[in-house]
Structure formats: C-alpha cells, structure tokens
Amino acid sequence: MRVLLTFCLALVASHSLAESFRVEVEVPRLRxxxxxxxxxAFWVENPDRSTILPLGLWYDDQEKWLKDIRQWWxxxxxxxxxxxxxxxxxxxPPGNHSIDFAELKALQDLPPGEYELIVEAAxxxxxxxxxxxxxxxxAEQAQTQQASGDNELGTVTLTITP
Amino acid sequence: xxxxxxxxxLATLLAAALPAHAHKLWLLPSHTAVSEPxxxxxxxxxxxxxxxxxxxxxxxxxxxxxxxxxxxAVDNATRMHxxxxxxxxxxxxxxxxxAVAQPGFFLMxxxxxxRKRARGNDAAQMLKELPANASNVKMMESHNRLExxxxxxxxxxxxxxxxxxxxxxxxxSHPNDLYAGETAKWRLLVDGKxxxxxxxxxxxxxxxxxxxxxxxxxxxxxxxxVEITWPSAGRYFLEVGTSDKQTSHPKADERRLQYxxxxxxxxx
Numbered sequence: 001m002r003v004l005l006t007f008c009l010a011l012v013a014s015h016s017l018a019e020s021f022r023v024e025v026e027v028p029r030l031r032x033x034x035x036x037x038x039x040x041a042f043w044v045e046n047p048d049r050s051t052i053l054p055l056g057l058w059y060d061d062q063e064k065w066l067k068d069i070r071q072w073w074x075x076x077x078x079x080x081x082x083x084x085x086x087x088x089x090x091x092x093p094p095g096n097h098s099i100d101f102a103e104l105k106a107l108q109d110l111p112p113g114e115y116e117l118i119v120e121a122a123x124x125x126x127x128x129x130x131x132x133x134x135x136x137x138x139a140e141q142a143q144t145q146q147a148s149g150d151n152e153l154g155t156v157t158l159t160i161t162p
Numbered sequence: 163x164x165x166x167x168x169x170x171x172l173a174t175l176l177a178a179a180l181p182a183h184a185h186k187l188w189l190l191p192s193h194t195a196v197s198e199p200x201x202x203x204x205x206x207x208x209x210x211x212x213x214x215x216x217x218x219x220x221x222x223x224x225x226x227x228x229x230x231x232x233x234x235a236v237d238n239a240t241r242m243h244x245x246x247x248x249x250x251x252x253x254x255x256x257x258x259x260x261a262v263a264q265p266g267f268f269l270m271x272x273x274x275x276x277r278k279r280a281r282g283n284d285a286a287q288m289l290k291e292l293p294a295n296a297s298n299v300k301m302m303e304s305h306n307r308l309e310x311x312x313x314x315x316x317x318x319x320x321x322x323x324x325x326x327x328x329x330x331x332x333x334x335s336h337p338n339d340l341y342a343g344e345t346a347k348w349r350l351l352v353d354g355k356x357x358x359x360x361x362x363x364x365x366x367x368x369x370x371x372x373x374x375x376x377x378x379x380x381x382x383x384x385x386x387x388v389e390i391t392w393p394s395a396g397r398y399f400l401e402v403g404t405s406d407k408q409t410s411h412p413k414a415d416e417r418r419l420q421y422x423x424x425x426x427x428x429x430x
Contacts, residue, residue: 063198070428073197074339079316081255 017110017138020161021102025119026154029094036124037091038152039065041072042101044115052076053110055101055117056086068122071130110137117145121152133158185210186365187219187422188399189260189310191250194426195338196314199253201237204260206308207245212369212399213424215244219308223264224248227321229256229314255315257338259322263307267414271296285411303414305329310424313338326354329404329419334387340427345391349382352404352419356386360402364390367397395429 027038042055054076059066063082067073077084085106087099101107115137122128129152133145139160146157190205190213209216218241228234239248250260269280269288273296282288285301292299305328311321317336324330335346350357365377380388392398400423409417 064196064200066197067195071430073195074341074428074430078195078197078313081315 016102016108018102018108018160018162020100020159021107022098022100022159022161023117023119024096024098024155024157024159025092026096026156027092027094027121028149028152028154030126032126034125036126037093038121038123038126039069039091040119040121040153041069041077042086042099043072043076043118044107044110045075045118046113046115049075051110051113051115053106054080054085055104055107056099057084057088058091059084059088060091065122065124068124068128069120070122070128071118072120112137117158119147119153119156121149123152127151129153131156135160138162185216186212186399186401187306187308187420188213188424189262189308189422190397190424191260191310191312191426194310194312195428196252196312199251199314201249201251202312203247203249204310205245205247206262212365213367213397214370218242218244218246219262220264221246221248221262224260224262226250227259227261229254229258229318229320231320231323234258250312252312252314256318257311257313257321257336259309259311261307261309263305263309263328265303265305265410267411268302268304269299270302271299273297285414289413301411301414303409303411303417304420305417306420306422308422311337324351324354326351328353329357329402329421330354331421331423332386337423337425340392340425341430342392342395342427343430345389347387347389349386350388350402350421351386352406353408356382356384357404358382358384358386360386360404362388362390362400362402365399365401366393367399392427395427397424397426399424 040058044053052075066077115135117133120130129149131147131149131153133147135143135145139162143160148155185208187208192203206219206221207215208219221239224236226234226236235251237249266283267285267288271278273293280288317338322333324332330351332349332351334348340346350360360382361379363377363379365375369375380390382388403420405416405418
C-alpha cells in the first residue's frame with residue numbers, strides 16, 4: 001500500500017501542467033548619469049493573495065536594496081533568506097531577456113484557477129515599476145499576455161504552452 | 163550621569179506632560195523596515211512641528227526589545243541641543259520595540275498663599291522635602307511612553323507583546339506592515355485591560371510644508387479597538403492619553419498616562 005501511495009505521489013509531482021512558462025522582459029536603456037541595472041522580482045498570486053508563489057529574482061547580492069522591490073518584499077521577500085526562492089540570478093543589462101519558469105515544481109503544482117504574474121523592477125537611485133499579467137492555470141491552449149512599463153520596464157510578455 | 167543633568171532631564175519630561183505645554187514628544191527612527199542587518203539611528207525630541215527638532219528629549223531610559231524578547235544593543239546615546247540620538251543594532255530577523263518610558267511625580271502646593279511646584283521621580287523623598295507649612299498639596303504621577311517599532315526581514319510579534327503596565331497598544335495589525343490606503347486595527351490597553359473611549363490623535367509628518375495640521379482622531383470602542391486608515395505614505399505621529407487613580411504612591415491623587423508613537427506607512 002505504502003509503495004503504491006508513493007508511486008501515485010511521484011506521478012502527480014512529475015506531471016507537468018505546462019511545457020513552458022516563458023517570460024520575456026525588456027530592460028530599457030536609460031540615459032541617466034548613474035545607472036545601475038534594476039533588481040527584478042517575479043511571482044504569482046491569486047486574486048485574494050491566499051496563494052503567493054515566488055518565481056525568481058535578479059539581484060546583485062546586495063540584500064540592502066531588496067526592500068526597495070516593495071511589493072515583492074512585502075508579499076514574499078521579507079519571509080525568505082538567501083538563496084531566494086525560484087530561479088534567482090544576477091541583474092540583467094539593458095536589452096531583451098527570456099526566462100522559463102516551467103522547471104519550478106512549485107509552479108507545476110499550482111492548483112487550477114485564475115492568477116497574475118507580477119513583475120516588479122526597482123533600480124538603485126532610480127524608480128520602481130510593477131506590471132501584472134493575468135493568466136488561467138492550467139493553460140488549455142497556448143496563452144500569451146503582454147504589458148508595457150513606462151519607465152523601469154519595457155515590454156513584458158508571458159507565454160504559457162501546455 | 164550627574165544628578166543635575168538627570169534632574170534637568172526629568173524636568174523636561176514632566177514639563178512636557180503638563181497641559182500648559184502642548185508640545186509633542188516623539189522618537190523618529192531612520193528606517194522601519196530593512197532587508198540586511200544594520201544599525202538604525204533614532205532621534206528623540208520635543209516640538210510643535212512634526213517632525214522638526216526643538217528640544218532634546220532625554221533617552222537615558224531607552225529600552226530596545228529584540229525579536230525573541232531579549233534586550234538589543236543601543237549605542238551612542240547622546241543628548242544634543244535640540245534632540246537626543248541613539249543607534250540600535252538590528253542583527254536578528256524580526257521586529258524590535260524601541261521604547262523610552264519613565265514614570266515621574268509632580269508636586270503642587272502653597273506656602274503662605276504662594277504657589278510652588280516640585281518635580282522628581284522619588285515620591286517619598288519629594289514629600290519628605292515638603293516645607294512643614296505647605297498647604298493644598300497635590301501630587302500627580304505621570305507616565306509617558308514613547309515608542310516606535312523597526313523590523314529586519316519579516317515582522318514578528320514577540321517584542322510587541324504588551325507588558326500589562328500603563329497605557330499601551332496591542333498591535334493586531336503589525337506596525338511595520340502599514341501601507342497607504344490600508345486600515346490598521348489596534349487595541350488600547352491600560353494595565354493590560356482594553357481601554358474604551360480614548361481619543362487617539364494622528365498627525366502626518368511634514369507639518370512645516372503645509373498650512374494645516376491635517377490631524378485627525380479615532381476613538382476606541384468598548385473593546386478598546388481603533389481602526390486607523392492611512393491616507394498616504396509617510397511617517398505619522400500618534401498620541402493618546404488618559405488618567406486614573408491607579409497611582410503607585412498612596413499620596414499621589416492622579417495618574418496621567420500618555421502613549422506617543424511614531425509609525426511609518428509605505429507606498430504600495
């Protein structure tokens with residue numbers, strides 16, 4: 001019985017609800033005297049925020065500035081410590097970047113429902129911007145959502161492929 | 163500390179508690195929510211302007227309670243001309259309660275029809291030094307609790323548990339989790355029991371840069387609860403007071419309690 005149960009759990013865990021959960025992010029090129037690449041955080045939340053799922057963080061190892069990614073800090077960051085949850089890495093230079101979160105087990109285990117992907121960018125001696133991209137989980141067919149920032153983020157595109 | 167200085171400190175403390183001096187007493191932390199271990203600095207002053215320094219508020223009795231209830235390190239406590247300062251080290255994750263609280267006594271009496279006053283923190287000694295021919299003797303006990311809260315990482319409540327003494331706030335909403343447009347629910351306590359019908363006054367920081375105080379008030383309900391909706395991001399001064407007969411010295415006629423808090427509201 002125990003063997004069977006373990007087998008079933010393993011089956012659930014390994015079952016992928018999305019082949020890809022790809023986020024393309026444009027980090028805008030800014031003409032400013034002092035430029036630091038933005039710290040960017042990615043997470044998923046449902047409408048009443050009873051589910052908050054951190055997906056990743058781009059930062060340069062300076063925890064001092066993490067509080068400035070204000071919403072991420074409040075929703076999930078302040079409850080974490082190094083290494084931060086999700087696909088976490090260094091900041092990215094201006095240009096187009098792509099990251100696929102489908103490999104995160106916690107994302108694949110997300111219960112069905114309506115969610116938003118939230119992308120928040122905060123730049124040292126610069127500004128802050130938050131973009132929200134709604135999506136349905138799991139995706140019945142390919143879904144694409146796009147949003148554009150005014151200052152700290154360019155176009156952000158979410159593509160979910162079942 | 164030389165006793166003269168101490169007396170002066172106490173005098174300031176008591177003078178500020180009297181109705182004739184409507185100055186505000188406050189602590190102002192440099193940060194309230196940080197994401198790496200560091201020192202934060204706190205100012206303490208008495209002023210009309212929120213938050214502009216006018217007169218130093220004595221901080222000899224400052225107590226910082228750390229996230230697991232232990233005393234946290236305080237350094238550089240200094241009395242300057244218009245403010246006192248001290249630094250607080252945030253090492254451990256969680257919330258730190260920074261409090262400056264000291265009880266004092268105020269004696270009013272008449273000698274040959276002339277009104278006299280005395281201040282101190284030792285009621286028995288003050289009564290002993292009273293002239294033999296003093297009449298109309300009244301003694302008042304005064305408790306001012308100045309408080310603020312700062313957090314490293316995620317907030318917790320251990321340091322915020324009420325002590326059960328004097329006028330306090332039970333923070334049902336965490337004081338380092340306040341955001342513009344949201345509502346905080348707090349309970350007022352006197353000696354650990356819900357305090358009803360107390361008027362809590364709030365003033366947003368930056369009075370120097372506007373024509374009106376923009377202050378407002380909320381009153382505690384029968385369970386001692388108040389709900390405070392923060393109009394915008396910034397730092398707020400909170401003041402609430404009450405008085406009763408629960409004096410610590412039998413000769414004191416009245417106990418005056420004041421809670422003076424500084425809270426930071428963040429943009430969302």
